[in-house]
Amino acid sequence: MKPELKFVDITQPSLTQRRKQDLSSFEYTYRAELTSVYQLTDMETLYRIQIINPEERRRFMFIPGQFLMLEVPGIGEAPFSISSSPSIHGEVELCIRKSGNLTNYLSKIGRGAHVGIRGPFGTGFPLEEMHGQNLLLVAGGLGLAPLRSPIAYVQENRSHFREVNIIYGTKSPANLLFTYQYDVWSKDDINLNIIVEKADPSWKGPVGMLTDSLLKILSGRENEFYHNTYAIVCGPPVMFKFVCNMLNKFHIPMQKMYVSLERRMHCGMGKCCRCNVGSTYTCLKGPVFDYWTVMNLKEAI
């Protein structure tokens, strides 16, 4: 017998089955089309992206809070939270701010362009667990982008929730995202509390910090309210501490507060380590964490 090693081909079908174990899905991207490009503000654009293959489209599902990797060949690949309703399969909306190579390039290409997407990845908000409860949906700045997905879920399942409040704060009225949806949210009996740090002449709403609005909503409630409330908090890291500490003062347990952490994943699959907090992979154990877990992670916020 010749002492020659046989080449092992890892692409043979027996080694590929489920997505999370499947070797061939690691670098596989769904080909997708930008079906709509909608400019929200000077800096942010909403992209509607549809998977082209009908079979793949049918199978593609996600949970609010999950992210995906968006790739433009030759330009780059980066993680984005999904901003749309989880009940639509094979189509997602991403709210993207111009801030780097890829996002600047995206702002220049129009409807009809083909991109690649991988995912969805990470954890989501446990919305079913929140059924029958009051919800505080707290967003600072671009934090409304990931929050729009649970908002859509709440709209579609409004009867499963009690009082729902959106508390949304931005620097100025010009930064407000998804303004065209506010009416519909209100009509779905979702209380909208918007506050800006700096008003402009047209602004008639409150001016101040997001926590001012939150304090108003939390103050003077029956104990029953605090005992039956979940919070979802999305925004810049500095905001988490202020918001979650305030929620905690009103005795909302840390395990009923969910936050979404932002990190720059390069793989989304627990390999590149770029999103590690302490030593936890944000892409696998997060990006959605309950606040108790975040408190136990080093340097999370």
Add this chain to the structure above:
Amino acid sequence: MIFRLFAKKELKSLFEILAAYNKVVGPVEAGKDKDNNPIYVFSEVSDFNRINLEYTTTKLPAKRYFLPFQENLSTFRIENGNWQKTIDYNVSQPLIFFGLHPCDINALNKLDKVLLHSVYPMPYYAAKRKNMFIIGTDCIPQPFCFCRSMGSDTALHGFDMFITDLGTKYFVEILTDTAYNFLKNIKTQEPKEKDHLLYMKAVSGRNSKFTARVDTTDLTKILDMEFQSDVWKHWGEKCLGCGTCSNVCPTCYCYGVEETVDIDLKGAKKTKMLHSCNLIDFAEVAGGHNFRPERHSRLKYRYYHKHRGFVEAFEESLCVGCGRCGESCLAEITVPEVIASVRGGKIK
């Protein structure tokens, strides 16, 4: 487990038979350092005489063969605004590793845990790993080796066969059928009781030569307690943030992905490059916020990942104690010293 014995001269025959049909990588002397000590590297070899099995730790680990510093994840053809993606795992033939030390074998076992045996196994690694045939060999402990503290001074698995020098003979431990069949090409014999004794003597002789130590007792908890400790700042001030430690580490696998367009605009590449958590941009996000802007926070993170996070996830540390990082560090920061200082020891 099957044990065999063969005369030393047989190893050359084994090498030649294997090298006639396969690509072989082994430790060779690449030059001398400033003190006239040999510098060893893993390199492709076809001549048995170039291999030095009594080599001391190589400057670089063997990882470029299974975790190349740079490799393409995919390539694109771009035509009329449309693109086609091609995925290649960048391996075309099996490789024989002729003489890996236990630390380097254990490094592979650790990498397997995260890159192969967890969710989303990585095909680029798997393709290369599944095409490796490993002949392990014992080492001569160096003053900087603390593998014994990390429990990686011996390899229990992760190789095909492992040879131990018994003076005039090699004692061989056979783990795979492939190795068993390969050994049919040379003269081997069943070891007798006296050979067992010789083996045990060789092992304890080697064990007595380890000098460097790291106390890992309760280390995960201690690292947690000492997260705010000033000792990190001390090491951070020394650290140059150059990333050499990751470069020479046999278990560092962190990476970054970049895409580039070919100069003719007809193609593009998605490239994976090994990164280091000590480099400044490691934890930077869009908009410029950096979660670990200071050197001490990055150095600390490296210790947390290796000695705490990996332990939490896989019940073992991501450090094999090979000592390469300390040997290569321009600021002379070594793992035993850093950990001793975190445990309250005096900093020299």
